[in-house]
Amino acid sequence: xxxxxxVFGSRPHIYPLVPLAWAFRTAGHDVRxxxxxxxxxxxxxxxxxxxxxxxxxxxTPMVRDEVAGAMFTQQPWPADWTAHVGSLTARQWAYLESVxxxxxxxxxxxxxELVAFARRWRPDLVxxxxxxxxxxxxxxxxxxxxxxxxxxxxxxxxxxxxxxxPHPLAEYRALFERFGVPVMLDAHAAVDPTPPSMRLVVPxxxxxxxxxxxxxxxxxxxxxxxxxxxxxxxxxWGHTNALAAIAGTWPFRVAIDAIxxxxxxxxxxxxxxxxxxxxxxxxxxxxxxxxxLHLVLPYCDGIVHQGGDGTALTAAAxxxxxxxxxxxxxxxxxxxxxxxxxxxxxxxxxxxxxxxxAVRRLLSDVAYREEAVRLRAEIESQPVPxxxxxxxxxxxxxx
Amino acid sequence: xxxxxxxxxGQSHLFPLVPLAWAFRVSGHDVRxxxxxxxxxxxxxxxxxxxxxxxxxxxxxxxxxxxxxxAYGQPPWPPxxxxxxxxxxxxxxxxxxxxxxxxxxxxxxxxxDLVAFTKHWRPDLIVHxxxxxxxxxxxxxxxxxxxxxxxxxxxxxxxxDYAPAEHAALFHRFGLRTPTTPPSCVDTxxxxxxxxxxxxxxxxxxxxxxxxxxxxxxxxxxxxxxxxWAAAGNPYRRAVEAxxxxxxxVLTLxxxxxxxLHLVLPYCDAVVHHGxxxxxxTAAAxxxxxxxxxxxxxxDQFGGRLARTGAAIHLTDSRDTAAAVEKLLSDPGYQxxxxxxxxxxxRQPTPLDVVPRLLG
Numbered sequence: 001x002x003x004x005x006x007v008f009g010s011r012p013h014i015y016p017l018v019p020l021a022w023a024f025r026t027a028g029h030d031v032r033x034x035x036x037x038x039x040x041x042x043x044x045x046x047x048x049x050x051x052x053x054x055x056x057x058x059x060t061p062m063v064r065d066e067v068a069g070a071m072f073t074q075q076p077w078p079a080d081w082t083a084h085v086g087s088l089t090a091r092q093w094a095y096l097e098s099v100x101x102x103x104x105x106x107x108x109x110x111x112x113e114l115v116a117f118a119r120r121w122r123p124d125l126v127x128x129x130x131x132x133x134x135x136x137x138x139x140x141x142x143x144x145x146x147x148x149x150x151x152x153x154x155x156x157x158x159x160x161x162x163x164x165x166p167h168p169l170a171e172y173r174a175l176f177e178r179f180g181v182p183v184m185l186d187a188h189a190a191v192d193p194t195p196p197s198m199r200l201v202v203p204x205x206x207x208x209x210x211x212x213x214x215x216x217x218x219x220x221x222x223x224x225x226x227x228x229x230x231x232x233x234x235x236x237w238g239h240t241n242a243l244a245a246i247a248g249t250w251p252f253r254v255a256i257d258a259i260x261x262x263x264x265x266x267x268x269x270x271x272x273x274x275x276x277x278x279x280x281x282x283x284x285x286x287x288x289x290x291x292x293l294h295l296v297l298p299y300c301d302g303i304v305h306q307g308g309d310g311t312a313l314t315a316a317a318x319x320x321x322x323x324x325x326x327x328x329x330x331x332x333x334x335x336x337x338x339x340x341x342x343x344x345x346x347x348x349x350x351x352x353x354x355x356x357x358a359v360r361r362l363l364s365d366v367a368y369r370e371e372a373v374r375l376r377a378e379i380e381s382q383p384v385p386x387x388x389x390x391x392x393x394x395x396x397x398x399x
Numbered sequence: 400x401x402x403x404x405x406x407x408x409g410q411s412h413l414f415p416l417v418p419l420a421w422a423f424r425v426s427g428h429d430v431r432x433x434x435x436x437x438x439x440x441x442x443x444x445x446x447x448x449x450x451x452x453x454x455x456x457x458x459x460x461x462x463x464x465x466x467x468x469x470a471y472g473q474p475p476w477p478p479x480x481x482x483x484x485x486x487x488x489x490x491x492x493x494x495x496x497x498x499x500x501x502x503x504x505x506x507x508x509x510x511x512d513l514v515a516f517t518k519h520w521r522p523d524l525i526v527h528x529x530x531x532x533x534x535x536x537x538x539x540x541x542x543x544x545x546x547x548x549x550x551x552x553x554x555x556x557x558x559x560d561y562a563p564a565e566h567a568a569l570f571h572r573f574g575l576r577t578p579t580t581p582p583s584c585v586d587t588x589x590x591x592x593x594x595x596x597x598x599x600x601x602x603x604x605x606x607x608x609x610x611x612x613x614x615x616x617x618x619x620x621x622x623x624x625x626x627x628w629a630a631a632g633n634p635y636r637r638a639v640e641a642x643x644x645x646x647x648x649v650l651t652l653x654x655x656x657x658x659x660l661h662l663v664l665p666y667c668d669a670v671v672h673h674g675x676x677x678x679x680x681t682a683a684a685x686x687x688x689x690x691x692x693x694x695x696x697x698x699d700q701f702g703g704r705l706a707r708t709g710a711a712i713h714l715t716d717s718r719d720t721a722a723a724v725e726k727l728l729s730d731p732g733y734q735x736x737x738x739x740x741x742x743x744x745x746r747q748p749t750p751l752d753v754v755p756r757l758l759g
């Protein structure tokens with residue numbers, strides 16, 4: 001079979017698709033990854049053949065900054081809001097719709113070239129990142145099944161809807177109408193690597209998959225693997241926060257200082273340019289420029305992060321207790337899942353003392369570590385991508 | 400479980416191992432790809448987690464050129480030479496011994512680091528290419544099972560037979576005797592390419608992997624012939640001219656183009672190449688008829704194997720190129736045989752099937 005994987009871009013949405021794409025490939029199927037040219041390097045680093053489709057003309061840096069600005073200036077949202085969208089305020093719905101329109105614009109910018117590519121390449125199946133709507137359109141245009149691929153608890157959101165649902169945004173409808181095909185909101189299956197106890201919203205036609213971390217290629221940095229004398233805590237703030245200059249990174253600077261002040265070693269996993277903005281750092285702090293998180297966390301006793309899907313799942317797969325400092329509604333929800341599963345703490349930043357106290361509790365209470373080990377075992381008991389790929393292929397063969 | 404995949408050779412050794420390494424990963428195992436500093440960039444483009452072992456064999460430009468000119472300056476060897484090694488001339492045996500010594504030197508340059516990493520990381524299995532002999536040393540020292548991946552060469556090139564003294568010295572350096580049993584092997588050669596020199600091994604389907612990349616904009620109108628030659632130098636001008644004379648479009652592809660062969664071949668009716676396993680197996684797996692013009696002993700036997708299937712014409716003299724290209728494009732028998740060869744390959748167990756067999 002030929003299987004087309006589609007992404008609108010950004011690492012958090014490319015990375016999660018990679019294990020399933022490798023699984024189809026090593027089962028003998030032909031695979032293409034399709035996404036915008038801006039992400040060609042990230043696509044090439046997966047080792048998979050890829051197609052560059054569309055630019056991002058409709059998604060200017062201004063639009064992106066506007067969405068990010070709205071994202072990082074929200075007051076805290078209820079931790080379980082994705083399960084109760086109907087109870088949100090009109091203002092909160094408006095925020096969700098603005099994010100949805102941003103994602104639809106990203107889809108609109110690539111869908112024509114994606115359809116043209118797919119008509120040439122004739123895939124038998126389209127697997128699309130759950131926020132990469134162009135993939136759902138192309139499957140309908142070609143009349144082939146579509147599999148929605150989630151990337152963690154946050155990706156279960158239905159941002160293509162006019163909130164609070166159930167009808168789609170007019171812009172989303174237009175994506176389908178320009179090709180004269182019916183508007184589709186569902187998929188033939190939803191592959192989700194979120195472990196059940198971390199999941200808040202169960203997607204329809206769920207196909208559970210084990211989370212296998214892929215955070216780009218690379219190697220474990222020197223000096224991490226020897227026995228450590230003091231506890232070591234990793235600090236990272238993810239790719240979306242890094243883009244959102246508006247939010248700054250200072251809650252994480254506070255966390256770094258708190259870790260150092262408590263006599264622990266601190267590892268910063270962030271691009272060098274980001275780390276440079278932090279100013280002079282305590283001596284026990286080490287900045288790693290480009291190491292995949294899953295090759296660093298096995299040598300850490302805790303992690304402080306921004307509450308992204310990929311970071312939370314990578315830490316969960318490594319059984320590392322987590323402190324989430326959320327700054328957006330999405331991160332509030334992911335932080336809520338970390339608390340609900342017992343593997344860590346979530347605190348919105350207010351004072352340095354709050355962060356310092358959370359760091360201390362994370363490392364001193366063994367319950368977080370015990371629950372983290374339990375959650376890792378839960379992840380490891382799910383069907384691996386190899387099994388999911390063969391199940392999806394069998395479903396197709398049986399019509 | 401933890402699986403260490405060690406590669407001493409360049410891209411031609413790395414690429415065929417990638418699907419198996421991915422298969423371990425998507426089956427839930429932890430994988431490390433080990434290679435020299437020189438392979439770092441190519442390794443990064445597999446998406447796998449990597450570890451650098453050694454900086455690679457240092458050769459002067461003159462040494463490298465001499466090695467290549469010896470390899471590609473051989474008069475044609477009989478294609479079935481691996482079946483009758485006793486019939487080789489003393490010059491041919493000298494050539495194999497020289498290649499054996501070179502292979503041991505390549506292995507030696509990464510062996511110490513590989514042993515150190517194995518002792519530290521404690522893999523449950525080591526898979527290595529034909530040149531990464533240090534993997535077998537590391538496996539013996541740590542008691543870890545080890546399997547040699549021969550990427551379609553069917554274990555023809557046996558360093559231990561060609562340079563026994565140097566091979567033994569390498570093992571001795573780590574306090575070990577030369578192994579008395581042949582290594583366990585995984586190989587991707589389909590049965591229709593066997594010539595009777597094969598050793599038992601775990602069969603695996605050849606999954607095409609030529610690195611990441613995008614297909615150039617091509618469409619299928621006239622017949623199209625792809626001409627490629629890797630490091631073999633370029634005796635293929637005749638092929639380019641012959642294809643043009645036959646009314647076909649010609650697409651030349653070199654390593655510098657950075658275009659994966661398998662993204663081009665779906666738009667080609669035939670491929671002309673030097674007889675490398677990566678190129679030949681890629682074309683075979685995609686059902687494309689081949690003209691194989693070989694100038695090196697290992698390529699000679701590989702070209703012979705492809706010709707046996709009926710999907711290829713094998714030449715050791717490029718003077719016959721024009722007639723061969725014409726025949727390849729006009730006789731539908733080659734296309735039919737190419738489809739049979741592809742089906743033969745597709746019947747083999749996939750890398751995903753092989754994973755549980757290797758981890759037993």
